[in-house]
Amino acid sequence: MDAILELYGSQTGNCTRSAIALEEAGLPYTVRLVDLPGGEHRRAGHLALNPAGKVPVLVEHRPGKPDFVLTQSNAIMLFAAERVPGRLLPHTERARATAYERFFFFLTDVIGPAHASFFLQNQGIADGAARLIERMITTLETADLYVETDEYMAGDAFSIADIAAFTIAASVETQVAWARLPNLRRWYEMVGSRPSVVRGQRAFDLS
Ligand SMILES: N[C@@H](CCC(=O)N[C@@H](CS)C(=O)NCC(=O)O)C(=O)O
Structure with a gap:
């Protein structure tokens, strides 16, 4: 078994x-x-x-x-x-290193502040929470550059970086400035339609 x-x-x-x-x-x-x-x-x-x-x-x-x-x-x-x-990380060393780079970018620079903001909100510190969310979204939006030439967040193959990016983007979907981020929007729609996702x-x- x-x-x-x-x-x-x-x-x-x-x-x-x-x-x-x-x-x-x-x-x-x-x-x-x-x-x-x-x-x-x-x-x-x-x-x-x-x-x-x-x-x-x-x-x-x-x-x-x-x-x-x-x-x-x-x-x-x-x-x-x-x-x-x-399946979730490339085979070659440098491509894998880039996938880690992007994965940790989303974890530490985007998802981390989102979790901190949730804590502040629960503590009644609404202003601090709102500022963190604003900063988190601005940082997330910079990922438009990652998908300007590449199909996915870390190159031409889906990776853990896409999963980290997608879940946090989905949580603030209505607040992202999609109209001025065509690359990020294309990527978001593509990843969101993957059957596994x-x-x-x-x-x-x-x-
Ligand atoms: N760093 C942990 C965080 C886990 C975590 O905070 N989980 C939340 C739900 S997303 C939870 O269990 N919250 C219940 C609680 O803290 O009482 C991870 O990534 O798994």
């Missing part, structure tokens, strides 16, 4: 990125919906998987061996990329 993958999560950007990566890698997995509003992630069952009480969590059930448990959405993406070489986006929508 092959290993079985289970992805615990909810309808959030971090969970969706992980689901899209598994879909794009073609790795079969089942979804385990975690009820965040109901506090399921803070109960013993979930804390046994992730003591930090967060989602997503990927569990690999391996016949005759202990389960392998992986937290951190980006580690899950890299796990998927390594499990199926060539569509499936990954809906992974936690079990309604």
Whole structure:
């Protein structure tokens, strides 16, 4: 019997990125919906998987061996990329380095500020939250240059950089200045219509 993958999560950007990566890698997995509003992630069952009480969590059930448990959405993406070489990261060294460069650009310069803004909003610091979102969108919009000559965010092949970029762009879709960013718009429409991306986006929508 092959290993079985289970992805615990909810309808959030971090969970969706992980689901899209598994879909794009073609790795079969089942979804385990975690009820965040109901506090399921803070109960013993979930804390046994992730003591930090967060989602997503990927569990690999391996016949005759202990389960392998992986937290951190980006580690899950890299796990998927390594499990199926060539699907989410290029084979050649320099092309792969560029994919990492763009991936980390979106993670640290765009998604990081978005998470910080969410925290500020929850703390009642609406002005700071709004400024961070504004800055995050301006930074995201600079990615128009990446797709001016290349089809994807890191060259001519889809990669983890596209997944990171797409999920955060989708979360601020109505606020991006698409009219003056034709390259980014073309890329966004193309990535958004990929069947694996569509499936990954809906992974936690079990309604
Ligand atoms: N760096 C972690 C962040 C995980 C995280 O913050 N997950 C959120 C949902 S997107 C969560 O579990 N929030 C519940 C809570 O903090 O109570 C990752 O990328 O997986």
